Amino acid sequence: GDASLDIDTLVIGAGPGGYVAAIRAAQLGQKVMIVDKGKWGGVCLNVGCIPSKALINSAHHYEHMKHADQFGLSVENVSVDFTKVQDYKNSVVNKMTSGVEMLLKANKVQMFQGEAMFINENEARLFNEQEAPRYRFKNCIIATGSRPIELKPFPFGGRILSSTEALSLNEVPKSMIVIGGGYIGIELGQMYSKFGTEITILEGADTIMPGFDKDMSSLVVKHLKQNKVEIVNGALAKSAEQTDKDVTVTYEVNGETKSVTADYLLVTVGRRPNTDGELGLDLINVKMTDRGLIEVDDQCRTSIPHIYAIGDIVPGAALAHKASYEAKVAAEAISGLPSKVDYKCIPAVAFSDPECAAVGYTEKEAKEKGYNAKSSKFPFGGNGRAVTLGGADGFMKLVHDADTGLVLGAQIAGVEASNMIAELGLAIEMGATIEDIALTIHAHPTLGEITMDTAELAMGHPIHTL
Numbered sequence: 248g249d250a251s252l253d254i255d256t257l258v259i260g261a262g263p264g265g266y267v268a269a270i271r272a273a274q275l276g277q278k279v280m281i282v283d284k285g286k287w288g289g290v291c292l293n294v295g296c297i298p299s300k301a302l303i304n305s306a307h308h309y310e311h312m313k314h315a316d317q318f319g320l321s322v323e324n325v326s327v328d329f330t331k332v333q334d335y336k337n338s339v340v341n342k343m344t345s346g347v348e349m350l351l352k353a354n355k356v357q358m359f360q361g362e363a364m365f366i367n368e369n370e371a372r373l374f375n376e377q378e379a380p381r382y383r384f385k386n387c388i389i390a391t392g393s394r395p396i397e398l399k400p401f402p403f404g405g406r407i408l409s410s411t412e413a414l415s416l417n418e419v420p421k422s423m424i425v426i427g428g429g430y431i432g433i434e435l436g437q438m439y440s441k442f443g444t445e446i447t448i449l450e451g452a453d454t455i456m457p458g459f460d461k462d463m464s465s466l467v468v469k470h471l472k473q474n475k476v477e478i479v480n481g482a483l484a485k486s487a488e489q490t491d492k493d494v495t496v497t498y499e500v501n502g503e504t505k506s507v508t509a510d511y512l513l514v515t516v517g518r519r520p521n522t523d524g525e526l527g528l529d530l531i532n533v534k535m536t537d538r539g540l541i542e543v544d545d546q547c548r549t550s551i552p553h554i555y556a557i558g559d560i561v562p563g564a565a566l567a568h569k570a571s572y573e574a575k576v577a578a579e580a581i582s583g584l585p586s587k588v589d590y591k592c593i594p595a596v597a598f599s600d601p602e603c604a605a606v607g608y609t610e611k612e613a614k615e616k617g618y619n620a621k622s623s624k625f626p627f628g629g630n631g632r633a634v635t636l637g638g639a640d641g642f643m644k645l646v647h648d649a650d651t652g653l654v655l656g657a658q659i660a661g662v663e664a665s666n667m668i669a670e671l672g673l674a675i676e677m678g679a680t681i682e683d684i685a686l687t688i689h690a691h692p693t694l695g696e697i698t699m700d701t702a703e704l705a706m707g708h709p710i711h712t713l
């Protein structure tokens with residue numbers, strides 16, 4: 248056969264796992280090749296985090312303009328040109344993906360657009376329509392990510408959408424059914440509801456956004472209802488029938504069979520790891536969990552010591568920042584550094600309205616871990632900045648250990664919760680106490696003061712609440 252080309256590290260997949268791993272490995276002096284069969288930036292930049300947040304931003308501004316009277320403004324004839332909204336979204340995506348491409352090049356990472364397939368433990372074939380070079384690697388980092396789960400009764404196509412198609416519609420639908428009330432379904436459903444789509448959410452559990460504290464999801468439910476979103480909990484979606492104009496979903500709730508018809512059906516019931524198919528993992532026998540994830544140690548090493556795996560294909564939260572974190576650990580481990588993963592502080596954020604963000608333990612979790620846990624809840628209404636932003640509806644919960652004062656966790660639902668959670672992650676990482684936070688001067692008037700006020704509340708002497 249053909250001769251192999253030699254590289255130090257082969258990175259398969261260029262999402263927030265792969266591209267970060269490639270850059271970090273190159274910084275540490277390795278000769279790196281990165282391969283992606285799709286676009287640079289992976290799901291996150293192309294059909295995930297970034298495009299969804301761009302559309303959510305447009306929807307947010309549209310809604311604010313429609314209710315501009317609350318700020319003393321009268322804005323007439325506000326309308327949506329969804330083609331232009333898509334242009335804006337695409338320009339954001341292009342800016343970010345070309346940024347990734349530029350960074351990879353500047354770090355002298357070799358790039359191959361095409362698919363990777365293992366030949367054996369030390370070699371892989373990279374191929375596209377033009378060529379199919381064969382590479383021998385010293386180390387490999389697998390970062391092939393995940394794809395939407397497709398349910399048998401709801402095959403994607405036509406009027407049945409996955410999150411990917413839902414991000415690229417060229418008009419605002421009149422109506423949409425969403426199966427699955429996890430954060431992706433809620434982010435996209437709420438975004439469309441703000442643009443005027445009638446949304447029906449079918450969720451099997453008794454609450455939406457099950458990963459978050461119930462107080463947080465209740466606040467989101469309240470806002471969804473303000474936009475006339477219909478939420479059916481305990482709904483078991485059974486089948487769908489589509490015409491060229493619409494789609495009808497039949498579901499069961501409380502033993503009754505019901506149906507609902509809409510322009511589109513969006514199915515967001517989770518994501519499946521890309522560990523099957525052409526990649527050829529079966530040829531190299533890496534150990535897998537029964538859910539099709541790759542088993543790794545605390546340096547992201549698989550059962551084959553020179554092959555690593557990171558991101559959505561390994562156990563844990565399927566989040567971009569978790570993929571990037573593991574990427575750095577894996578690249579450093581390959582370079583002989585003692586880096587190890589520590590998952591104590593992975594923030595989780597839903598870009599719902601209001602935003603929900605959490606890090607560390609909830610009060611219940613902390614108690615289960617044996618802490619003398621206390622939780623303090625401060626309302627956004629007690630913060631000047633939140634009120635000026637029209638964001639009085641929200642709260643921060645701070646969980647601490649009553650014996651030591653150590654900060655153990657935080658849950659925030661409210662305007663800019665996504666940005667506020669960073670300070671709490673740092674506090675936990677650094678072993679801060681509630682007193683450390685209470686004694687830190689926070690600028691006025693900022694949302695950051697909420698963190699200080701919640702810490703003062705936890706210490707028993709709150710100024711801005713009772």
Ligand code: FAD
Pocket residue numbers: 259260261262263264265282283284285286288289290291292294295296297299361362363364390391392393410431521525526557558559560565566567568569570598
């Ligand atoms: P991916 O980003 O999935 O990238 C994997 C790459 O590998 C792909 O580009 C693919 O083409 C390539 N690939 C696969 N197989 C091969 C092969 N054999 N050869 C070559 N290339 C291959 N996370 C957040 O943290 N915050 C958010 O706000 C957020 N919002 C989201 C919104 C939506 C709508 C979706 C769908 C996801 C969202 N996520 C969010 C999740 C986030 O996108 C993923 O956790 C993240 O992209 C995982 O990164 P990764 O590097 O593991 O894989």
